[in-house]
Amino acid sequence: MEDSQLIREIKAGNVELYSVLMRRYQRKILAFTYYMLKGAGLGHLAEDVSSETFYKAFKSLQSFREVEASFSTWLYTIARNTALSELRRHRAASVPLEDGEFVADASTDAVPEQALLRNEQVGMVRSAIDNLPEKQRAALILREYDQMDYQEIARILGQSISSVKSLLFRARLSIKNQLEPYYYGPVYEEEFYKGMRPNEG
Structure with missing residues (x-):
């Protein structure tokens, strides 16, 4: 099922289908937030930021308009903004780097x-x-x-x-x-x- 069809179904009340969208993008959003945070020593927060991204997207899904952007573009924009907010909150923090999950x-x-x-x-x-x-x-x-x-x-x-x-x-x-x-x-x-x-x- 295409993203657009899934979103129409979710907006119509079939909210359980949101898990399909999450599975479709979870790995990429997690990797993206990890790379965004890793340079500041915050790679260990990638899962939290990724989860927050999907939560924000779900809460705002009714306002999503596909004519303005694809779902993936919209989702990555939320992920980037969420990661930037986390970076601002931890600007002065010094946290040990954890690489394990994404080592090739x-x-x-x-x-x-x-x-x-x-x-x-x-x-x-x-x-x-x-x-x-x-x-x-x-x-x-x-x-x-x-x-x-x-x-x-x-x-x-x-x-x-x-x-x-x-x-x-x-x-x-x-x-x-x-x-x-x-x-x-x-x-x-x-x-x-x-x-x-x-x-x-």
Whole structure:
């Protein structure tokens, strides 16, 4: 069932169908909020922020209008705003970083040395992403992890498409500059983000 049909059914009173929407987006929203919070040492709050996102979306679903934005765009906008609110509340906090849940699994065919190298590379990319300014980080996550197009990213971030392209250019350049000293050969951008994407970790 498409999102739009599910939403019509939920608005008509079949609220139990909201769990279908949650399952459809739960993993991606959790990953998005984790990446948004991790740089401030708040990755452990991602589940709470994700849950709050779905709660807010449910409470506001009657006011959602698909002609203005797709459900996924609307949901990611709520997730970003909720994560930013959490960051503001913990601006001065210093919390130990917890990486466990989102460390990429090595291929079962990889030898231990390859597995360690792969996880190290993924960790370096994620650390570089953490160092990005918030809008660059959000744009990059939406583009590389969620594979969104420029228009959808622009709607979520409240930016023009040209601004999104500029954010992505600066983000990629920053990450390349951060990582290049650790590579013996040329840095291939496509390799940077594989560990971020579903089924590629």
